[in-house]
Amino acid sequence: MVSAAFAQTTAPALPDPAATTVQAMGWxxxxxxxxxxxxxxxxxxxxxxxxxRxxxxxxxxxxxxxxxxxxxxxxxxxxxAARAPDLDSVRFKAMGTGEELTFAQSLERNYTDGILVLHKGQIVYEKYFGALTPERPHIAMSVTKSFVGTLAALLAHEGTLDPASPVTRYLPELKDTAYGDATVRQVMDMTIGVHYSENYADPKAEIWDYARAGGMVPQGRDYAGPRTFYEFLQTLKKEGEHDQAFAYKTVxxxxxxxxxxxxxxxxxxxxxxxxxxxxxGAEQDAFFMVDRIGTESGGGGLNTTLRDLARFGEMMRNNGRAANGQQVLPKAVVDDIRNGGDPAKFAKAGYATLPGWSYRNMWWVSHNADGAYTARGIHGQTIYIDPKAQMVLVRYAAHPIAANAAIDPLSLPAYQAVADALMKK
Amino acid sequence: MVSAAFAQTTAPALPDPAATTVQAMGWxxxxxxxxxxxxxxxxxxxxxxxxxRxxxxxxxxxxxxxxxxxxxxxxxxxxxAARAPDLDSVRFKAMGTGEELTFAQSLERNYTDGILVLHKGQIVYEKYFGALTPERPHIAMSVTKSFVGTLAALLAHEGTLDPASPVTRYLPELKDTAYGDATVRQVMDMTIGVHYSENYADPKAEIWDYARAGGMVPQGRDYAGPRTFYEFLQTLKKEGEHDQAFAYKTVxxxxxxxxxxxxxxxxxxxxxxxxxxxxxGAEQDAFFMVDRIGTESGGGGLNTTLRDLARFGEMMRNNGRAANGQQVLPKAVVDDIRNGGDPAKFAKAGYATLPGWSYRNMWWVSHNADGAYTARGIHGQTIYIDPKAQMVLVRYAAHPIAANAAIDPLSLPAYQAVADALMKK
Structure with a gap:
């Protein structure tokens, strides 16, 4: 898996970013x-x-x-920020290959649509490419999940949703599915044994059945499958055991x-x-893609501006307190996310680019020296929070490959290099 | 036509508004x-x-x-407004029947979703019913046209769009259609001879072909007709002559x-x-319905909040100047609308509830003693500007009948009575 993922990032099949911009294509x-x-x-x-793009x-x-x-x-x-270091020229070595690049070079190589870096709550870097502008929402893909997980953690903290309860306490509709003997906590941390493939490269993978059911991709003229998210979720069968390993599945x-x-x-x-x-203190409304009965896609349908995504990240970094002074989330909710899940369960999933990480409440936790934790979506969507560096980095992108393993080698070390530069400042 | 229109408003077939609210229906x-x-x-x-609703x-x-x-x-x-007259109890006589009602009674009878009255720029009345809330956009239906007409008048004033030019100067695609020998002005004032029925009650009327082409209603599984607004407009054939009479057609x-x-x-x-x-100074974004290639419906697809619709109306009332002091439109553009079109051409269309009115730049002009002019959409959408009374009244509604002739008898005299009450204040 390691070599395949690394190979993809430098494969000659990847299109030239400069030749395939929105402007160049004339869409x-x-x-x-x-x-x-x-x-x-x-x-x-x-x-x-x-x-x-x-x-x-x-x-x-x-x-x-x-x-x-x-x-x-x-x-x-x-x-x-009144003064900011020159982040464009920050140098780093790509994971795996050791290729040396600047931060600026990494942005094009990762098909970045927009990127914004906050240091101590102030903008030290903000750039837009492609069709993205400061006021336009971009799809967050699976970064959506971290919003859902945060809301779930908030409801759990308030006692409205009990993580220890069986899923069927709230959703009796799922009695005869993979979730019939699962707990809410297992769902929150994605340790569910369910027959469902997240492999975007396989047109027969269930991720496409899910997307069709929710109207996120065309259903086709003779489609006779489930026509809402709820209908689809009731078709999911158990595979393996719960609570054994982290298994990333959008459902x-x-x-x-x-x-x-x-x-x-x-x-x-x-x-x-x-x-x-x-x-x-968001400056624009956000929105969700919805299915035919108006059900929001909590798996990947949120769209926000880059700036508002940064505001959300900054609130998380400040223990739940937004820049406007509002305590949006109790510190305990943020701590529960930052502290992470079980690295042993995570390791079983075999993410080569994420050694020692864990997953908690739909967030990815690095357990590195800076205590970084992130929200991640396919094609490069990111919230990267580095508490030690007092840095929040958000990125929207349109990388051709629907797997972060192809993007991490040129982004995770770049983010660390930027964080290091900010700490030296 | 008169009696039919008046009869509809009191027909026993009309559903009871109170029994069919969103809350009562539980949608x-x-x-x-x-x-x-x-x-x-x-x-x-x-x-x-x-x-x-x-x-x-x-x-x-x-x-x-x-x-x-x-x-x-x-x-x-x-x-x-610090003090406002009791508008709920303002009495008026329904057009045609002479039935006496209060303003408050008229709102339910006209299936009002929301109504807001500004007097000298201050709110003297604001009520929401059904599913509408102050921050939620409601579909403006053909009030949309008045926005398009205003933008066209603005471009004409600036010399970017020449009303005297043939349509084909800008849209050669329409050479072989009803618009092949029409001028831009004739389009702006709807004096086009085109084979196209606006009768919503007739399922075979072209208004439904238009709506299907633009994706505003389902196209159906075996649909083989035009699939964008632009494709549909290129199918329109001439019927009669241009410039003879006002003929209200969404196309x-x-x-x-x-x-x-x-x-x-x-x-x-x-x-x-x-x-x-x-x-x-709008407080919310607005939005348009779009067809499959992202083309906005300029005929009826705009959605706004009621408050922002009022802000737009107030800007018009103040000769193009918004409440924030910005001169949004030149006074000449507003004057050209207020002064109206040709009442003789309008009279030929036979609107029983609008005697002596005219149509200019996609606005309806009353030529009454107060100089009132309005934007109108089916099912009761309204901007009603009464310059003499310094009043702007905006209403969103869901009247069961898709014709303002069914709604005017209980609304136009009500608005005049409210204007009179404000002038007496």
């Missing part, structure tokens, strides 16, 4: 755009690079969505989103707005 | 909602009352949309939206944001 220009430059939901290639910043123009209201208050300040986040709705009595978009988005 | 409650309480886009009844406030959860950004500035104030607004895009070089959502929405 969706004109009224109407030329037929070969149109990006439509019913075109399966719309989810394939280089089209994704446009679509990832235009999701709501393709599918129905639910708004996550920012509330009525003024945005919290996100000031620029667990979707089950957790369902648990959070049932426990709170609120749609996910409303709960996220009330408990987090309206309290961190 | 979309629960995770998932019970099957018979689900409102999905693929259910044709979703556009039929009483479901519309929910769907009109949840459009973006059903279809793809394009955002109209409010910009980064603080919202302009929309202060409550004219869609052609005007195309003209505005081609002349400005910008998508409608972007142009509306840059020229109006970001400058009136």
């Amino acid at each position: 969706m220009q004109g009224f109407p755009p030329p037929p070969d430059k149109q990006l439509t939901f019913d075109n399966p290639a719309v989810n394939v690079y280089p089209r994704t 446009w679509t990832f910043s235009h999701i709501r123009e393709l599918v129905p969505t639910a708004n996550v209201w920012r509330g009525g208050a003024a945005p919290s300040p996100l000031p620029k 667990n986040a979707e089950v957790l989103a369902w648990l959070v709705r049932r426990a709170s009595g609120k749609p996910l978009a409303q709960l996220l707005s009330e408990r987090i988005w309206s309290r961190i | 979309m409650q629960g995770f998932p909602p019970p099957p018979d309480k689900q409102l999905t886009f693929d259910n044709p009844a979703v556009n039929v009352y009483p479901r519309t 929910w769907t009109f406030s949840h459009i973006r959860e059903l279809v793809p949309t394009a955002n109209v950004w409010r910009g980064g500035a603080a919202p302009s104030p929309l202060p409550k 004219n607004a869609e052609v005007l939206a195309w003209l505005v895009r081609r002349a400005s070089g910008k998508p409608l959502a972007q142009l509306l944001s840059e020229r109006i929405w970001s400058r009136i």
